Amino acid sequence: MSKEIEDHRVLNSSHNLPFADVLARRVSRRGVMRGSAGLAAASMLGMGAPVSALAATASKKPLTLAFEAVRGSRTDAVVVPEGYRAQVLVPWGTPLFDDQQWKASQPMDAERQSVSVGMHHDGMAGFALNESSASRRFVLALNNEYIDQDALWAPQGGPTNAEDGQRPAEESRTEINAHGVTLVEVQKEASGGWSHVVGSPYNRRLTSATVIALAGPVAGSDYVKTRFSPDGHQTRGTNNNCANGVTPWGTYLACEENWPNVFTHGGERFSDDARLGIPTERSRYGWETSAGDASEVEDEFARFDITPRGDSAAQDYRNEARTFGYHVEIDPYSGARAAKRTAMGRFRHEGCWLGKLDAGKPVVFYSGHDARNEYVYKFVSRAMWNPDDANRPGESYDRMAVGAKYLDQGTLYVARFNADGSGEWLALTPQALTPKGHSLAGALGLSDDDMAGLLVSTCDAADLMGATPMDRPEWATVDPTSGEVYLTLTNNSQRTAQQTDPTYTNDGSGVTQSGVGYATAPTNTANPRPDNAAGHIIRWREASDQVRFAWEVFVFGAGANDDDNLSGLTEMTQFASPDGLCFDEREGGQGILWIQTDNGYENVSGYTNDQLLAVIPAALDSDSPDAIINAANQHQLKRFAVGPNGCEVTGIFATPDKTALFINIQHPGNWPANGDALTQDATRMAQGAVRPRAATVVIEKQDGGPVAV
Numbered sequence: 001m002s003k004e005i006e007d008h009r010v011l012n013s014s015h016n017l018p019f020a021d022v023l024a025r026r027v028s029r030r031g032v033m034r035g036s037a038g039l040a041a042a043s044m045l046g047m048g049a050p051v052s053a054l055a056a057t058a059s060k061k062p063l064t065l066a067f068e069a070v071r072g073s074r075t076d077a078v079v080v081p082e083g084y085r086a087q088v089l090v091p092w093g094t095p096l097f098d099d100q101q102w103k104a105s106q107p108m109d110a111e112r113q114s115v116s117v118g119m120h121h122d123g124m125a126g127f128a129l130n131e132s133s134a135s136r137r138f139v140l141a142l143n144n145e146y147i148d149q150d151a152l153w154a155p156q157g158g159p160t161n162a163e164d165g166q167r168p169a170e171e172s173r174t175e176i177n178a179h180g181v182t183l184v185e186v187q188k189e190a191s192g193g194w195s196h197v198v199g200s201p202y203n204r205r206l207t208s209a210t211v212i213a214l215a216g217p218v219a220g221s222d223y224v225k226t227r228f229s230p231d232g233h234q235t236r237g238t239n240n241n242c243a244n245g246v247t248p249w250g251t252y253l254a255c256e257e258n259w260p261n262v263f264t265h266g267g268e269r270f271s272d273d274a275r276l277g278i279p280t281e282r283s284r285y286g287w288e289t290s291a292g293d294a295s296e297v298e299d300e301f302a303r304f305d306i307t308p309r310g311d312s313a314a315q316d317y318r319n320e321a322r323t324f325g326y327h328v329e330i331d332p333y334s335g336a337r338a339a340k341r342t343a344m345g346r347f348r349h350e351g352c353w354l355g356k357l358d359a360g361k362p363v364v365f366y367s368g369h370d371a372r373n374e375y376v377y378k379f380v381s382r383a384m385w386n387p388d389d390a391n392r393p394g395e396s397y398d399r400m401a402v403g404a405k406y407l408d409q410g411t412l413y414v415a416r417f418n419a420d421g422s423g424e425w426l427a428l429t430p431q432a433l434t435p436k437g438h439s440l441a442g443a444l445g446l447s448d449d450d451m452a453g454l455l456v457s458t459c460d461a462a463d464l465m466g467a468t469p470m471d472r473p474e475w476a477t478v479d480p481t482s483g484e485v486y487l488t489l490t491n492n493s494q495r496t497a498q499q500t501d502p503t504y505t506n507d508g509s510g511v512t513q514s515g516v517g518y519a520t521a522p523t524n525t526a527n528p529r530p531d532n533a534a535g536h537i538i539r540w541r542e543a544s545d546q547v548r549f550a551w552e553v554f555v556f557g558a559g560a561n562d563d564d565n566l567s568g569l570t571e572m573t574q575f576a577s578p579d580g581l582c583f584d585e586r587e588g589g590q591g592i593l594w595i596q597t598d599n600g601y602e603n604v605s606g607y608t609n610d611q612l613l614a615v616i617p618a619a620l621d622s623d624s625p626d627a628i629i630n631a632a633n634q635h636q637l638k639r640f641a642v643g644p645n646g647c648e649v650t651g652i653f654a655t656p657d658k659t660a661l662f663i664n665i666q667h668p669g670n671w672p673a674n675g676d677a678l679t680q681d682a683t684r685m686a687q688g689a690v691r692p693r694a695a696t697v698v699i700e701k702q703d704g705g706p707v708a709v
Helices: 019-026 029-033 036-044 051-058 110-114 169-178 271-276 399-407 451-456 458-465 617-622 631-636
Strands: 084-089 121-128 137-144 180-188 194-196 204-206 211-215 234-236 241-246 252-256 327-330 339-341 362-368 372-374 376-384 410-417 422-427 473-478 485-489 536-542 548-556 578-585 591-597 611-615 638-642 648-654 660-666 695-701
Touching: 084 194, 110 169, 121 252, 121 660, 121 695, 137 241, 137 252, 180 252, 180 327, 271 458, 327 399, 339 399, 362 473, 362 485, 376 399, 410 458, 451 458, 485 578, 536 578, 578 648, 591 617, 591 648, 611 617, 611 648, 617 631
Parallel strands: 121 241, 121 648, 211 339, 473 578
Antiparallel strands: 084 695, 121 137, 137 180, 180 194, 180 204, 211 234, 241 252, 252 327, 327 339, 362 376, 376 410, 410 422, 422 548, 473 485, 485 536, 536 548, 578 591, 591 611, 611 638, 648 660, 660 695
């Protein structure tokens, strides 16, 4: 999630025992850093030593990072290691269907924006068009998380009535079209550079106005019936998609995160609306104020005001917000209608990451609710994985039907982290028993079989089950060989020291009732630092029963000179606010863990802009008895790239042959250097002020070899 649109409010008012308090109670910080809690739990659960710790000794040729780490940078340019190059690709405003050139001075309008690359790139993935050219030609699926109104409306000096008054319909419509998802074919040229394919049949935009199907238990229920869709089977738009997911059958998952703030509710809100933080006054962009304009079509602006106005839900938009907050499945190969997979829960999804895939076992996806003191979730499909359903690039078939098979029926779980390094997945089903001994449906005031109502109120359900509040759970990634899951806990300025919150019940008994509790969460085992401005990364391994897991802290973010630099970071490895993650699988069951940052922590930001670091978890074991980052193995953690001033480094994947690494530069301050060019050298600095544009950056070795090794 970008700092630019982060919601600083703490909306979880449950009494659940927070993660940092769990750690501080039962395990010393020294023990956590040595990984003893997680290893002890792994032994207790019968899982043995972590697979990542065994990989280095099992491999005949251990993988090593072969680039010279870069120093911190505070410039208007992308910095990469010596021997590498970086190219700008598909920046905001790139035309998808004609070859007209972007001009920095050109005004943007709704029609042009609907057929151009959207704003503020975030999570992304590549989808091969055939096996033989998978690393040179593919469909790039790209989230466009939010907008920068100053950049969007730069030619006219900024937006009209941004803070109060009625927004012009054309401006609201343009902003709506700048959000969503971009699908664009990209290819490597014979000259060695990259370009997008103008007019490709795969090029496509999904915006905050695109009609999207509702699928799963919530679809067709009374909770999502609106004036636009009286039967509750469709909605319009996908909004504020942050990170992403990829399915093994070849579809893309866009994940709706900070969507609540585009709505407003002037009446008595549903409890789930309040729990998710839907504003009671003007929305973030004021799109609802354009309602009533003579050009308005099918309540395109009115739907953002969800105050009840009719006699029933079919006469107004009281339920419109309940059609948001889901994973959105998109087939990048066809024009098939996208679908919101409601069985996977409704909250502020950061992303969606595929677990270890085994034939004959369920398909598993992990997701974090990116807000302070929120939770980690897991979805387990009812259907067992059949390898015959795997993606077949170049073939045309109904991938959305395959998605329905695995994603519309299953069990959603929320995580509880224990002080001994173990953890439990708590099922969010109507029959599940809360810590008070009540059925979850009963505790939510629902009928015994109301799965749709439970999913609409996913956050309240997790509160009632006693899940562990976390320090902004953001990106996750999974080692496909071992199944180990890594998760960034970006930061939390709303966390206090143990037992300092007078409203906190520290007996671990769970909540008293939904909507009553504390304003800030005390520390716990997995979130051990009060006022955690630097963040950390945790790792866990699932037990065979899929209900228990063992966890440990993999690394704590910090400044090199911090008193609580618990991982021993140096000037060359210091980082804060870890955000994006990617496990880049290489040979021999090993892989590179890429770590991206979205930093606002002064002890690090004074030294460097946001950055991309790399570490090979398997290699850590050669220098330490535990495969975690500490003072003894700092040389294994390397800074690979630094972004330009003002940016967040986010979104990441490597081509199958590992010769190109794709990242996104979001909300740069004065970059790329050439305000008119669509492709250019990302490492150049602008001469003077430019109209900033988010863009994808392709990083490659100058000799054409695999990146980083």
